Amino acid sequence: xxxxxxxxxxxxxxxxxxxxxxxxxxLAFFYGGMVRVKSTLNMLAMSFISxxxxxxxxxxxxxxxxxxxxxxxxxxxxxDFLGMRGIDLNALTGxxxxxxxxxxxxxxxxxxxxxxxGAIADRARFASWSxxxxxxxxxxxxxxxxxxxxxxxGQGGWLGDRNGVIDFAGGTAVxxxxxxxxxxxxxxxxxxxxxxKDPMRPHSLPLVMLGSGLLWFGWxxxxxxxxxxxxxxxxxxxxxxxxxxxxxxxxxLAYERLRHGAxxxxxxxxxxxxxxxxxxxxCGSVSPLGAIAVxxxxxxxxxxxxxxxxxxGLDDSLDVVGVHLVGGVIxxxxxxxxxxxxxxxxxxxxxxxxxxxxxxxxxxxxxAVLAYxxxxxxxxxxxxQKTIGFRVAEDVEVSGIDQAExxxxxxxxxxxGAGLARTAPAPAAVAAATAEKTEVDAx
Amino acid sequence: MKLITAVIKPHRLDEVKDALQAFGVHGxxxxxxxGYGRQRGHTEVYRGAEYxxxxxxxxxxxxxxxxxxxxxxxxVVVKAARTGKIGDGKVWSVPVxxxxxVRTGERxxxxx
Numbered sequence: 001x002x003x004x005x006x007x008x009x010x011x012x013x014x015x016x017x018x019x020x021x022x023x024x025x026x027l028a029f030f031y032g033g034m035v036r037v038k039s040t041l042n043m044l045a046m047s048f049i050s051x052x053x054x055x056x057x058x059x060x061x062x063x064x065x066x067x068x069x070x071x072x073x074x075x076x077x078x079x080d081f082l083g084m085r086g087i088d089l090n091a092l093t094g095x096x097x098x099x100x101x102x103x104x105x106x107x108x109x110x111x112x113x114x115x116x117x118g119a120i121a122d123r124a125r126f127a128s129w130s131x132x133x134x135x136x137x138x139x140x141x142x143x144x145x146x147x148x149x150x151x152x153x154g155q156g157g158w159l160g161d162r163n164g165v166i167d168f169a170g171g172t173a174v175x176x177x178x179x180x181x182x183x184x185x186x187x188x189x190x191x192x193x194x195x196x197k198d199p200m201r202p203h204s205l206p207l208v209m210l211g212s213g214l215l216w217f218g219w220x221x222x223x224x225x226x227x228x229x230x231x232x233x234x235x236x237x238x239x240x241x242x243x244x245x246x247x248x249x250x251x252x253l254a255y256e257r258l259r260h261g262a263x264x265x266x267x268x269x270x271x272x273x274x275x276x277x278x279x280x281x282x283c284g285s286v287s288p289l290g291a292i293a294v295x296x297x298x299x300x301x302x303x304x305x306x307x308x309x310x311x312x313g314l315d316d317s318l319d320v321v322g323v324h325l326v327g328g329v330i331x332x333x334x335x336x337x338x339x340x341x342x343x344x345x346x347x348x349x350x351x352x353x354x355x356x357x358x359x360x361x362x363x364x365x366x367x368a369v370l371a372y373x374x375x376x377x378x379x380x381x382x383x384x385q386k387t388i389g390f391r392v393a394e395d396v397e398v399s400g401i402d403q404a405e406x407x408x409x410x411x412x413x414x415x416x417g418a419g420l421a422r423t424a425p426a427p428a429a430v431a432a433a434t435a436e437k438t439e440v441d442a443x
Numbered sequence: 444m445k446l447i448t449a450v451i452k453p454h455r456l457d458e459v460k461d462a463l464q465a466f467g468v469h470g471x472x473x474x475x476x477x478g479y480g481r482q483r484g485h486t487e488v489y490r491g492a493e494y495x496x497x498x499x500x501x502x503x504x505x506x507x508x509x510x511x512x513x514x515x516x517x518x519v520v521v522k523a524a525r526t527g528k529i530g531d532g533k534v535w536s537v538p539v540x541x542x543x544x545v546r547t548g549e550r551x552x553x554x555x
Contacts, residue, residue: 199494201487260488270490307491319490 006095009229013100016225019218020107024051024114026214030269031118033207034318036200038400039122040410046117046129053133054110059084062109063102065142067150074158076143077150094228104225105149112141112174116377118318119182120189123397126405128390132380136181140376141173144369148173165365166345166358168237169226171281171332172369179325180370181377182316188381189390191315193397200317205265212269216245219276223283236343237283241276244283244295248275251299259303267303274302274323278331282338285345290338298330329366336362444539444552445513449504450476450532451524456502462523466516468506470555476503481529501532507542509552 028047035043054062061082068077081087084102093101113133120129148167150157159165159172167173194200202208223241227234252271253263278298279291286294306322309315316322336359341348347361348354384390391397396404403409451459456473463471477498484496508516513536520534544554 200492201494202489256488256491260491260493262488264488264490266489303491310492 001097002090002092004092004095005097006229009094009231010096010100012230012234013096013104013225013228016221017100017104017107019221020104020111020225021051021218023107023215023218023222024048024111026211026218027111027114028211029207030211030215030273031121031318033204033209033211034118034202034266035121037203037410039402040203041402041406041408042124042126043117043121045126045406046124047114049126049130050110050114050133053130054113054137055106057134057137058102058106058109062137062142063106065138066109066145067102067105070146070150070152070155070157074147074150074156074162077146096228101228104228105145108170108174108222109137109141109145112170112178113137113181115174115178115320115324116181116185119186119316119320121317122192122401123189123391125389125392128384128388131388132185132384132390135380135384136377139380140181140373141177144173144177144372147368148365159365159368163364164347164358164361166285166335166339166347166362167281167332167365168284168345169223169280171277171328171335172365175277175280175324175328176332176366176369177373179321179323179328180373182320183314183325184374184377185381186314186316186321188378188385191313192317193394195315196310196313202266205269208269209265212272216272216276219245219280223280227284233284233343236288239288240283240286240291241279243288244279244291244298245272245275247292247295248272248278248299248302251275251296252303253299255300255303270306270319270323271299271303274298274327277324277327278302278334281328281332282335285335285339285341285343285347285349287338287340287343290334290340290351294331294334294338297334298327301330302327325370329370332366333359333362336360444542444555445508445510445536446539447506447508447513447516447520447534447536449506449520449524449534450478450501451504451520452526452530452532453500453502455524455526455531456504458523459504459520462519463506463516466519468508468516470507472505474503474505476501480533499530507539507555509555 024047028044031047032040032043063084064079064081065077068080071078087098091098113136147157147159149160151161154161160167219241220238224234224238227237249268249271252267252274256267257263275295275298278294282294302323305326306319335349337349337351339345339347339349339354339358340352341354347358349358350356381390392401392404477500479497479499484499487494487496517534517536525531541550542554543550
């Protein structure tokens, strides 16, 4: 390998990439436990399909659009690396092979669309969702990743490299991006049948806890791994990630205890995720004490924000806006206050004598990503809704999307098999299920 | 014959079973049920959304008996199921026209 290559850094980034990969199944369980039994599988599948679709797109053109040489003004990469051809085996990004960097960044591209799915739980046609994931990754995520994550000595992405927006691991590119898209899709698809009237109690909080635990575990790869080197910045990002998450959980639980009289497990899991979201942009620039402040603020603010949807009549079913958009905005803006100037990045925030400069740059990053993602997501969602349809039929939604879209049930706890009988050999059964679905669509 | 139905607190099942066995009842059917009477339910909170859970888990115990045993058996069940607190449940009986033991085809009281 060429000069500057570090085997230690490379091993660290590979492990981090695998950790970020497991966040998507973790997210699937986090979301899956929060829906009712009848749509559990659909919720899991909406995350899993992102692993399939985005991985293929990444190799075909996604990596090139996000991290290929800038095509102009820091807006998007060019097509030099289509099919990931032309990448020299020995080429480096920093001290690691380009392929290691590409694998690491792919996992971010996978989880971001998956995060959106929580906003439209229980009611999206699976084919339409899959199409949305492909289109959204192509025209929203890949460009925005270029804006924020592509560094090329001042000739890289317009937000991160050219305008000094600090987003260490994806507060804007991942969380604000997904949160704004979730808001747009919740508006396009509309409320679920029975929203605000019928109880929509999470069917399995143990699954939610398991999912949030996997997310927390994987997030060390997400945040510390974003140092792209096994060094002191990664160490600080690791510590900050842990302590901000802890503080956010405490903040959420305290708010909930005062407001609703109980410490809920869902609140603990949600608070942890809110803290993880908020520290994501900040973990490479704040001190551990700053991280506690970021986590605490995010925990309380997100706990307060999730109540808004009932007042606004917005069915953001699993609080993608309340947790990812609000948490992402808070974390990204707090960088402008708490950046110390000597952890990782050199720009200091307001509280560390840096004045308002960095805060202004953070506002730019937040506003640009929020506006771009919201508008594009709304357009894509509306286009799908008006052509092939985005929502399932009302009777499908009421009886349960798992059966209609996936021809499966999540659980079989009945000793009698709930009247299950083998009616035909497997291939014919699939054909029958498809035929039934077509009939439903026709209605 | 009479069918005695008792809706009881789930944790009283062992006491009811033991009392029935002591009385000489050899068969009963238990199903999980849910419902509410004066006890009502409880409140749960999920991300700030408060739900009142009206339905409380109960067990429904069903016993077929001969007419002359019915009154006494009701007393046995009531005594065994009682905790004295709200939500202890209800016991009632209805007349039964016929009963058949599936294995042997015996009918009426012989089938019990």
